Amino acid sequence: MTTLITINRIYYLVGFIVMLLVGMTLKDKGNPKRFTTALFWFLFGAIFLFGDLMVDQFGKSLAYRIIGVAVILIALLAGTGQLAPGSYADSSDEERKGFSKRFGNWLFFPAVLIPVITVACTILLKGVSIGGVFLLDQKQLTLASLCVACICALLAGWKLTGGSPLQAVRQSRRLVDSIGWAAILPLMLAMLGGVFVAAKTGNSVQQVVSLFVNPDNRFLVVVIYCVGMALFTMVMGNAFAAFPVMTAGIALPFLITGHHADPAPLVAIGMYSGYCGTLMTPMAANYNIVPAALLELKDKYQVIKVQIPTALTLLTVNVFLMYFLAFR
Amino acid sequence: MDSSALLPLIGIPIVVAGFALRFNPLLVVTVAGLVTGLSVGMDFGMLLETFGEKFINSRSLATFLLILPVIGLLEHYGLKERAQDWIASIASATSARILMLYFLLREGTAALGLTYLGGQAQTVRPLLAPMAEGAAVSAYGEDLPQTIRDKIKAHSAACDNIAVFFGEDIFIAFGAVLLMDAFLKENGITNIEPLHLGLWAIPTALSALIIHMFRLTRLDASIRRDVATWKNSSNLNGKQVTA
Numbered sequence: 190m191t192t193l194i195t196i197n198r199i200y201y202l203v204g205f206i207v208m209l210l211v212g213m214t215l216k217d218k219g220n221p222k223r224f225t226t227a228l229f230w231f232l233f234g235a236i237f238l239f240g241d242l243m244v245d246q247f248g249k250s251l252a253y254r255i256i257g258v259a260v261i262l263i264a265l266l267a268g269t270g271q272l273a274p275g276s277y278a279d280s281s282d283e284e285r286k287g288f289s290k291r292f293g294n295w296l297f298f299p300a301v302l303i304p305v306i307t308v309a310c311t312i313l314l315k316g317v318s319i320g321g322v323f324l325l326d327q328k329q330l331t332l333a334s335l336c337v338a339c340i341c342a343l344l345a346g347w348k349l350t351g352g353s354p355l356q357a358v359r360q361s362r363r364l365v366d367s368i369g370w371a372a373i374l375p376l377m378l379a380m381l382g383g384v385f386v387a388a389k390t391g392n393s394v395q396q397v398v399s400l401f402v403n404p405d406n407r408f409l410v411v412v413i414y415c416v417g418m419a420l421f422t423m424v425m426g427n428a429f430a431a432f433p434v435m436t437a438g439i440a441l442p443f444l445i446t447g448h449h450a451d452p453a454p455l456v457a458i459g460m461y462s463g464y465c466g467t468l469m470t471p472m473a474a475n476y477n478i479v480p481a482a483l484l485e486l487k488d489k490y491q492v493i494k495v496q497i498p499t500a501l502t503l504l505t506v507n508v509f510l511m512y513f514l515a516f517r
Numbered sequence: 518m519d520s521s522a523l524l525p526l527i528g529i530p531i532v533v534a535g536f537a538l539r540f541n542p543l544l545v546v547t548v549a550g551l552v553t554g555l556s557v558g559m560d561f562g563m564l565l566e567t568f569g570e571k572f573i574n575s576r577s578l579a580t581f582l583l584i585l586p587v588i589g590l591l592e593h594y595g596l597k598e599r600a601q602d603w604i605a606s607i608a609s610a611t612s613a614r615i616l617m618l619y620f621l622l623r624e625g626t627a628a629l630g631l632t633y634l635g636g637q638a639q640t641v642r643p644l645l646a647p648m649a650e651g652a653a654v655s656a657y658g659e660d661l662p663q664t665i666r667d668k669i670k671a672h673s674a675a676c677d678n679i680a681v682f683f684g685e686d687i688f689i690a691f692g693a694v695l696l697m698d699a700f701l702k703e704n705g706i707t708n709i710e711p712l713h714l715g716l717w718a719i720p721t722a723l724s725a726l727i728i729h730m731f732r733l734t735r736l737d738a739s740i741r742r743d744v745a746t747w748k749n750s751s752n753l754n755g756k757q758v759t760a
Contacts, residue, residue, distance in 0.1 A: 200576050203583060240573045250566060253573070257565030260572050261547055268544025280593050289595030289602065296599045300591055300643050303584060304634040311633070331633050332580050342587045350594040360589030365582065370543050375578040377546045381528065383571035384550045384564070388525040388557040396522050424532050429693065433700055441704055453709050456697045457686065457717035464682045468675075472532075472542065475578065480637040480674035484646055487663065491671040492678075499679055499729050506724045514720065 192323040197241050199326075199336045204237030209358050210365055219276025226273055226366075229266045232259045233373060260380065267370040277363045292349060299346040303338045310334035367482045374474035375426065382430035394421075394438030404443045408512055414439045415508045418459050419466035419500075426472030428463030435459070444515070454514040462507045468500040469493055528553035584638040596643050601651030611656065612649045612669050613736035619645055619673075620680045620733065624726060627684030635677055646673040657744050665743050672736060676729075683725035686718035694718075 207230055214220060214227040236256055243252035266272065280288070289296065311334045314325050325333035343354050352360075365372070394417075402413055417439060421431035440459055444450040467473045471490065481489040488494075528549040535545030554564040588596075604610050619635075626634045635641070649669050654661050686693050698711045 196577065199580060199583075203576075203580060206582065206586065236573060237576060237579075240576070244573075249570070253566040253569030254562060256569030256573055257567075260568050261565075264541075264543040264547035268541040268547075270541070280595075285593075285595040285598050287595070288593075289598035292594060292599070294599065294603060296591060296594065296596045297603075297644070299587060300596060300639075303587065303639045307633045308631050329577065332577055335580065335633055336583055339583045339587060343590070346587055346590045350590065352590045352593065354586065356593075357586035357590035360593045361585035362589075364585045364589055370541065372579060372582065374542055374546070376572050376575045377543055379575035379578070380568050380571040381532075381546050381550045381553075383567050384554045384559075385525070385528065387559065387567055388528075388553050390525045390528075390553075393522055393525045397526070421529075424529050429696055432696065436700060437704070445706070452701055452706050453713040454717040456701065457714045458721055460686065460693055460697060461683065461718065461721040467682065468678060471536070474542070475581070476637070476678050477674075479581075480641060480677075481671070483637055483642040484667075484670040484674060486667045486671055488667070491667060492674045495668075495671045495675040496678065499675070499725070499732060502728050503683075503721070503725055506728070507721055510720050510724070514717065 191321070192326055194325050194333045194336060196326045196329040196332060199329075199332060200237045200240070202336065204234045204239075206358055207234030207237065209355070210234075210362050213359060213362055214275060214366075217275040220273055222271055222273035223275065225266055225271035226275070229263060229272055229370075230365075232263050232266075235259065260377070263373060264377070267373075272366075272369050274366045275362070278359070279363070288350070295349055299342040299349065302342040302345055303335075306338035306341050307331065307334045310337050364483065367485065368479050369482070371474040371478040371482060374472070374478070378426040378430065378472060382425060382427065385425075385430070385434065391434045391437040394434055395442055398439055398443070404447055407444075407448050407516065410439065410443045410448070411512045411515075412508055414444065414459055415462040415504060415511060418463040419469070419504055422463040422466030423470035423472065426467075426470055426474065428460055428467055431463050431466070432456075432460055435463075448516065450515040451517065455511060458507050458511040458514070462504055462511075465500040465504040465507065468496040524556045525553065527556050581636070581638050584636075588638060588643050591643060597647040600644055600647035601654060604648040604651040605655035610648075610652045611737050612652045612672075612740060613733050615645070615649045615652055616672060616676045616736065617730060617733045620676050620726075620729060623677060623680035624684035624722065627681045628687040628722065630685075630688035632681055632685050632688075635681065637674060637677060641673050641677050645677065646670045649673050653740055661744070662747050665740060665747065668743070669740065672733075676733075679725060679729050683718075683722045687715050687722055 211227045211231045211234060214223055214230065217223050220226060236259060240256060243255060310325060311331050315330060316327065317324055343357055346357065347353055398413060402409055404410060414435065418431055418435050421435055422428045425431050436456060436459060440455055444455060445452055467476060471478055471493065477493050478489055481492050531549040531552055532545055535548065550568065551564065554567065623635050650666050653665065653669055694711050694714045697714050698709065701709050
C-alpha cells in the first residue's frame with residue numbers, strides 16, 4: 190500500500206526549506222560569515238534532501254559513511270565558530286503595532302490551527318486511505334499530521350496577512366539562525382547513543398556499580414539507579430538513551446533479580462528520574478537551549494536554572510516512590 | 518576487574534570536560550563518539566557508518582523547523598503584540614495564573630496522548646510567553662526591565678517542558694512506554710502490559726504537578742519583589758544623579 194504524505198517526503202520539505210534559507214544566507218552581506226554559515230546549513234539540508242537518494246543509489250554502507258563525513262564537517266564548522274547571525278528585514282515596532290490592530294485576534298487563528306489540525310489529523314486520519322493510498326504516513330502519524338497542520342497554517346496566514354510562504358521562510362531565518370547548532374545537537378546525541386550501545390557501555394556501568402556499592406543495601410541501589418538515570422541522561426541529553434544502559438546495568442541485575450522488585454513501577458519511575466535529568470542539562474538542547482534562543486533570553490541557561498528546583502525535588506520524591514512502590 | 522572494561526565509558530568524561538571547558542557541544546559530542554568507538558576497537562569506516570546511520574534515522578527530531586515559517590510570518594504581522602494586548606484586556610490575568618492554567622491543560626492533554634497540542638516553537642514562543650509577559654507589563658508598566666521579562670519567559674518554557682514530560686508517560690502509546698515495554702520483553706520479563714507502566718507513571722505525574730504548581734503560586738509574589746527592588750534601585754540611582 191502506498192502513502193501520500195510519507196515521512197521521507199516531509200524530510201524533502203525540511204531539506205527544501207533549509208536550502209531556501211541557505212540561498213538567503215548566501216545573499217546576506219550583513220553576515221560576516223555568510224559562506225561558512227551557508228555551508229553548515231547546506232550540509233544539514235543535503236542530508237534531508239539527498240540522504241534517502243544516496244541510500245538507494247550507493248547502498249547503505251557507502252551512503253552512511255558519506256553522511257558520517259558530512260556530520261563531522263558540520264561539527265567542525267560549529268566547533269570552530271564559523272556560524273554567525275545575519276541581517277534581517279524585520280518590521281518595526283510601530284509597524285507591528287499597526288498590523289496587530291488591523292488584524293486583531295484573527296492573528297491567533299493560524300497559530301492555533303497548528304495544534305488543532307495536528308491533533309485532528311492524528312485522530313481522524315489514522316488508517317484512512319483513499320483508493321488504496323494512505324493519506325498520512327501511518328508509522329509517523331503525528332509528524333505527518335504536524336506537517337499538514339503547518340502547511341494549512343501557512344496558507345491561512347497567507348490569506349490573512351498577504352505574506353506569502355516564501356516571505357514566511359524569509360521571516361523564519363532569524364529564528365533558525367538564533368537556534369543555530371542547537372537544532373542539530375539532538376541528532377548528534379542520537380549518534381553518540383548509537384556508539385555507546387555498540388560499545389556495550391551497559392556492561393561497564395554494571396561492573397563499576399558492583400565495585401562501589403553493596404548490592405544488599407536496597408535503598409542505596411534505588412538511589413543509585415534514580416540518580417544514575419538522571420546523571421546519565423544529563424550526559425546523553427535524552428532519557429531514552431540512558432534507560433537501556435542504566436536499567437541493564439543496575440535495575441535488572443541488582444533490583445529485579447537481586448531484590449525481586451516489581452518491574453512496572455521500577456522502570457516507570459526510573460524513566461521519570463531520567464526526565465528530571467533532562468530538565469537540568471544543556472545537552473537536551475531542544476527542550477532547554479532552543480527555547481532560550483527562541484525566547485531571546487540573555488542567559489541561555491536560564492530555562493535550566495528555572496527548572497532545577499522542580500527537577501531536584503521531584504528526583505528526591507522519585508527515590509522514595511520507587512522504594513515504597515516497587516517493594517510492596 | 519581490568520581497566521579495559523572501563524574503556525566504553527570514556528565518552529562520559531569527554532562530554533563533561535568538553536562542556537566545562539565551553540567547547541561547542543556538536544564538537545564535544547562528535548569527539549566523544551569518535552574516541553569511544555575507536556577505543557573499543559571499532560574501525561574508522563564502521564564508526565562513520567554508525568554516525569551516518571544514527572544521524573539519518575533521527576531526522577524526525579528536526580521537523581520542528583517546519584513550524585518556524587508560520588511563526589516568523591505571524592510575528593512579522595504583530596502576533597506577539599496582539600497576544601500582549603489581549604491579555605492586558607483580561608483584568609484577572611497574572612503571569613503565574615496564566616502559567617498555572619497552561620500547566621494544567623498541558624499535563625492533562627499530554628496524559629491523553631495529545632503531546633503535539635503544545636510545544637516550545639508552536640505555543641510557548643508565539644502565545645504563552647508573550648501572554649505571561651504581557652500580564653506583567655500591564656501590571657507594572659511598559660518599562661519593565663529585561664531581567665524580569667526574561668525570568669517570566671524562562672518560566673513559560675519550563676512550564677511547557679515539565680508539564681509535557683510528566684504527563685506523556687501516562688499515555689500508553691507514547692514512545693517511552695513502548696520503549697520500556699520492549700526493553701522488559703527483550704530481557705525476559707513478559708508479564709507486564711503497557712497499561713501497567715502507564716499506571717505507575719501517575720504517582721510521579723501527580724508529584725510533578727503538586728511541586729511545580731506550588732512554585733508557580735509563589736511566582737507572582739516573586740515578580741512583585743523583583744519589581745520593588747528594581748524601582749528602589751532606579752530611585753536611588755536617580756537621586757545620585759541629581760545629587
